[in-house]
Structures are given as structure tokens and as C-alpha cells.
Amino acid sequence: MWHGDRTALVTGGARGIGLEICRQLANGGLRVLVGARSWEAAEEACRAIGSAALPLALDVASAKSVAEAVREAGELTGGIDVLVNNAGVSLDGDLRPPYLDEEILRTTLDTNLTGAWRMAEAVVPGMVEVGYGRVVNVTSSYGSLALMDSGRHPAYRISKTALNALTRMLAAELAGTGVLVNAADPGWTRSGMGGPAAPRGPEEGADTPVWLATLPDGDGTTGGLFAERKPLPW
Secondary structure, eight states: OOOTTOEEEETTTTSHHHHHHHHHHHHTTOEEEEEESSHHHHHHHHHHHOTTEEEEEOOTTOHHHHHHHHHHHHHHHSOOSEEEEOOOOOOOOSOOTTOOOHHHHHHHHHHHTHHHHHHHHHHHHHHHHHTOEEEEEEOOGGGOTTTOOOOSSHHHHHHHHHHHHHHHHHHHHTTTTTEEEEEEOOOSBSSTTTOTTOSBOHHHHHHHHHHHHTOOTTOOOOSOEEETTEEOOO
16 A cells, blocks of 8 residues: 555546556555546446446636636545646647647647646645655656657647646755656557557556555655656656
8 A cells, every 4th residue: 555545636547547547546446536538438337347436527728617627636535636737639640840820729738738737737736735645647758858859749848848837846946845747758658649559568557657656744745757667868
């Protein structure tokens, strides 16, 4: 058991990497709120996970949905100790810079960046109040400035670069509060987004996010980007 009295909220938790993160957290002794845009999908995921999981209708692209879901989460569990911002979209076709599809960019940023920011705004103050929290932003090496070597998937890349920046800012602002904020790259993983040809299974993809979500008391790891539990350059 990691934290038997802790509650985790995972966005985009009904399938793929998110579902496996929920499963591993529940197996590790946490109560898990499975966030999904469809309550039915969240409920189905909870049936697959077991009694430690609770469904939560949550669309991170809607400020109203975020507020209602976090309020419901508080009523169900008393508070959120762990936030895994896993919900994300990849909508880019073959378009590459300097060409721009403004609608794809707006939609991608609203979920991948602003959605995670909305969640942090709603959840982090409660973590600070109790002096404990873990925030994990599921990102991608595609967002690393140091590793960026092409313009493929430009809106997705830029959204993850911005999410990495949010990770760094949150970690700096929350230093010394007991709230640790990190980013996890799950790697190319078989999922609805990664596709069937990806070399990694969901179990492998979930490992680093789960590790960061369950960092023990006394571990000061914060403000980092990790893949396979090892640091990546920003």
C-alpha cells in the first residue's frame, strides 16, 4: 500500500494509458476517481478496475464541467490528494509550419494545456491547505525543446511544450508546500491516440506517471520531466 487514505483523480481515465494509471493506482491502495467526458465510459472503467474506483463525469475543456466535477469529487471523498492530468487530444493532420490550422490549435490547447491548468486551479488549493499533493502532467518528448527536430504534429507539440512550462511554473510556485508537480512522458504507447503499432503497452506507459503520483513523503522531486523514471531535458 502506498497511501491507503489518499484519493487520486485521473482525467481521461476511461481508456488507454489513463485507464491503466487508474488501475495501477487502485491496486496500490488509492481511491481513484475515473474522470471521463462520458459518465457511462467512466462507470464501465470502474467496473473493470474494482471497488476502489469511482466514476466522474469530467470534460476538462469546460470550466463548468471542471468546477462541478471537483465539487462532486470533494463530496464523494472529502478531497483530492493526487491529480493526474492525462486527458489529451492529437488532432494534427499532415499540416506543418509555417502553415496554421487555427481551429485545431485552439481545440488542442484548450484540452492539453488549459484543461490541465483548469484542473490545477480547482484542485491545488485544497492540496496546499492540507500540506500534501501530487500533480502529474502527462506530456510527451514531442514537447521537449531540446529534443524537437521536426514540425510534425505542430499543435500537439506546442500544447505539450506549454504544458511543460506550466509544470515548471506550478512547481516553482508550490515549492515548500508539500505539493510536488512533475511531468511524465509515457512514450509511444498502444492506445486510441498512439495506435496499435506502438511498441509499448499501457502497463509500461502508465509506470512513470504512477511513480510520480505516489512519490513518498520526504521525496522532494518536483519540477521535472521524466520518461522511464529518468529525467528528460526540457
